[in-house]
Each structure stands twice: as C-alpha cells, then as structure tokens.
Amino acid sequence: MTTQTPLPAADDVRPEAPQDGPPGSPRRSSSRWLYLVLAVGVLAMALPFVWMVLSSVKPEAEVRSIPPTWLPETFTLENYRELFDRLRFPTYFLNSAIVAVVVTAGNLMFGSMLGYALAKLDFRGKRVVFALVLGTLMVPGMVTFVPLFVLVSNMGLTNTFPGLILPYLVGPLGVFLMRQYFLGLPDELIQAARVDGAGELRIFWSVMLPLTGPALATLGILTFLSSWNNFLWPLVVAQTEDMYTLPVALALYSVGQNATQYGLLLAGAVVVVVPVIVLFLAVQRYFVQGIAMTGIK
C-alpha cells in the first residue's frame, strides 16, 4: 500500500492552474456557484463544532429545551466547573498529555534512528527489517490488543503510564516517513563528515538529524494527535479513574450515569476537541504535507 504514497504536497503548488474567466463570462458565474456549494459544505463541517461550543455554555434545561435554541439565552460555565471540580477532568487532561508527549518523543527518536539506518547505512538484514516493519503498517490495533493485554498484565503494567505508553512508543509510520526523508538527503554530507573524522553516530545525530525538521514536525503532529485521540487501548488498560485519558473518561461518562447530562458531556467534548483544533490550526502546514506524503492519519 505504501508504493502509492509519494504524492506531492497538496499545497497551492500551482496557484495559476485554474483561472477565473473575465467578469460576466460563463466561467465566472459557474465559479460563483462553486464557491456557494463549497461554502455550504464547509458550514456543514463546522456547524457541529459551533453547536457543541454554544451548548456547552448553556444551563442543562436550555440544552434540552424544545424547540432547541442556538445561541445561549443564559450563559453559564457551570458545566465546565462540574467537569473540573467533580469529574477530575484536569487529571484526565494531564494523563492524555503525558501519554501523547512521551509517545511522540519515542516515535521521533526511535523512528528517526531506524529510518536513518535503513536509508543511509549498509547492513545485512536491512531489507528484511524494512519489510517486517512495513508489513505491520496495516495491522489494526484490534488484532493485537488481546495478547498485548496479557503481556502487559504479566509485566504488572496495567493501570500504569508505562502500560499506556509502551505499546505505542514505536510505530511503522515513523520509520517509513523518516526513511523517506533521509533518502532525499545527499550522501555527500555523510561522506564529507566521514572525511572530517566524525563517527557514524555523531554523523547521524549532529549532521543528518538536524536537517529533518519538516519530517520530524509532520511525524510529531501525526503521532501526537493519534495518541491524544486513541481510545481502545487506554480503555482496556486504564482501570481506575486516576489513569483515564480524556477519550476514555468522556466515553465512559457518556454511557454511564452521566449519560443524560447533555451540557456536561458537550463541555467534555470541547475539552477533548478544542486543544487539538487549536494545535492543528497552528501547525496545519506540516499536517497537510504529512497527509499528502503518507496518506495516513
């Protein structure tokens, strides 16, 4: 599946490509319709989030009023207060952040190490290693979580941070992405450094790795988001409330005794979603590049 991936970035590489015709031409008016249709589409993408935020600051009675209101008639932060004071959302937030940060660091570190070895160093077994790692690119978490749980239980790591983190600390995507990027860097850099007497590890760390900024940024964001949103594994491994991550807490509250507290749950969804949207908006350049490069969320 990965042979399909070297797609060019979707950025406006060719802004000149489509041309609006002169005013009044058929092209011009059809482009006006196009903008209208696209705008309706974007509205449909955004409205659920807008409604989520607006409803999270309404009192419960208003969220459930018939007919429903759009703008809050009474503004309240009661839902957030309850999330933070009674439901321990700060803990879940912190847990999610710790797991995502460590998982991201691990993927960047170990992914670039193996990626570099596969791209730039000669060693026997290289092809086997690459095939093995790529072969698991499409193995879903659903296939491995049962034996993984047995393993982690026997290591005594259920309901701990290492238990949440270890299975995700390395992944095929990191190797694939970093290898691709290293392949694009010139071998002459390495040769010159060797002539200057630098050791192999030093060449990797001080010469080559600093050149991979864009790839590291892309990989970092992809990994952070998929860890932040990960659900099945933390659901299985986190067994007491103090180890829940945000998605686990939100899902369990939404099917548990808080199932009918709409405003509260929507405020919870805001806490899960909004930081990610802010992060995404801040770094979306790398993100869109990454999707076009790999096609993998």
Added chain:
Amino acid sequence: MTTATSAPASRPTPAGGSPAGRRRTLLQRRQARTAWLLALPFLLLFAAFTAGPVFASLLMSFTDMRSTDVRSPFAVDFAAFDNYTALFQDALFRKVAVNTAIFVLVGVPLTMVLALAAAVGLNNITRLRAFFRLGYYLPVVTSIVAVSVVWRFLLQPDTGPVNQLLGAVGIGGPDWLGDPSLALPSLIVMAAWRNLGTLMVIFLAGLQTVPRELLEAAEVDGAGRWQRFRHVTLPLLRPTLLFGAVITGIGYLQFFEEPFVMTNGGPLNATRSVSFYIYDQFSFGNYGYAAAASYVLFVAIVVLTAIQFRALRPKA
C-alpha cells in the same frame, strides 16, 4: 519468535573471526555496527509490542484461553478450530459481520464521492482554497469519541438541531439513532463527515498531477467538462483512488467508538460492529475466542485490500 529477525548473522564477526575470508572494509563494519545500534531499541520494542502480539493473537485463537489464565498463558488447552466454528455459528457474530460489511460497502463509496467532489471543487478555485481545505479537513483531527458525543445530541429526535432544521423546511425528522433501520446509516453518514477530509487532501494532490495539456487537448477535441473528468482525470486518478479506498476501508472495518458512544450497539444490535463484538468478548474474559474474532477481522482487512488493488489496478 520475531526477536529472531533482529539478531541474526549480519553482526560483524567478533574480534576472533578470521579476517582472511572477510572482504568487508572497516567502514562497512562500522556502518553495520552503527546501523544495528540505531535499530536495536526500535526492534526490541517493536518485537515485544507489535510483531509479537500479531503472532501471539493467532496462536491464542487456537486455544481456550480465558481471563483466568492470564498468569499462565502457556498452560491453556489447544482448541484447534473450535473458536472459529463457534464464531461462525453465533448468530450475533454473523449479524455484526453484516453490519460491518454494510458500513464498509456503503461508507467507503460515500466518503470517496464526497471527498472527490470537494477536491474537484477546491481544484477549480483560486481564492480561499486554503481556507476551504482547512474547513473540510477539521473533523479529521478530532477524537471520534468526542465527535460521537456531539452527534448523538445533534441527532436527538426532539431536542437535536438536525430535526429542528428539517422541521423548519416542513419535514418531520425521525428518531435517527433509535430506529433500527436508520441507526447504522446515521453512523455511516457521520463517519463520512468525519473522514472525507483525509481523502480530499489526497485526491487534491492527485488532481494536481493531472497534466493540463491533456485536459486542454481533450477540450480542443470537443470533450465537455464531464467527459474530460470521466475520460481523462478519473483514469489518471486511479492509483490515488485505490489508495484512498484502501485506507478508508481498513479504517471502517474497525469502527468501534461510534456505536460504543452513540448507540451502545443498539437498537436490536443494528449498529454493533465486529470490533465491538471483539471488545465485548474480551470483557467477558473469552480471550481465545476474542483473538479468533480479531483474526477474522484481520483476514477481512487483508482480503479487502487485495480486492481493491485488483479492482482498481490500472488496465495494462
């Protein structure tokens, strides 16, 4: 079993090895040593937590392992194909398999058509392109759990804004998630809404590789907009479409969060998926059985990928 691949022959011969037969230079040896040093941490973690469990899952599926056997995973009994036979005799498993198949067979084309439409639209505008792309992409980065919570309330029959909007144009909206014939389609639409951004970005990149000269030549030959799209753009986009279909299909085969949060698999198991079934069996402590179900899912993923590669393979 997989650790074997990380350690073998390729290590340079230790100091005592006969240098006579060796034609490897000092540099090559140093490179190999560095390579394994760099690879080792990854391979150890990978063997333990990814590759190992893939095989362990297969082995486990042929045993009668239960949660009570966790401390002694090697003391379980061999059960041959018992788990698999039981699985296919279970009416509920057949039901969830059909639900999952519908989710994929309807959801993948729906997502692809919407994404392709958005990509073609974006490819034909100049101003605001980055803004629109961002807008369509936004749901992709959000947690499925959170999105499912939001949609559950959006789709509430009385208090939800979806039925309110429908009511405004004189349509009495149904109980989307409470009606067994509408619940699964509702989840499919939500999944398409959340995932079309990924495919849109991939398709947009593909569209930009279509040579303008070809389109212009077709236009000169009198081909209309639709004909140019159908006979020039689409065939060139084939590999991109294939890739999009495969990654979306793999994702949809595992849908889990949506029914977990929105419907708890109901009504009448209308939205229970294979993944949900696996999770339930795991929760009941039937580890061997859950592993068998997960391997069936794995095989389905491999088969789906293979079929899609065949179906969309360029006609040579």
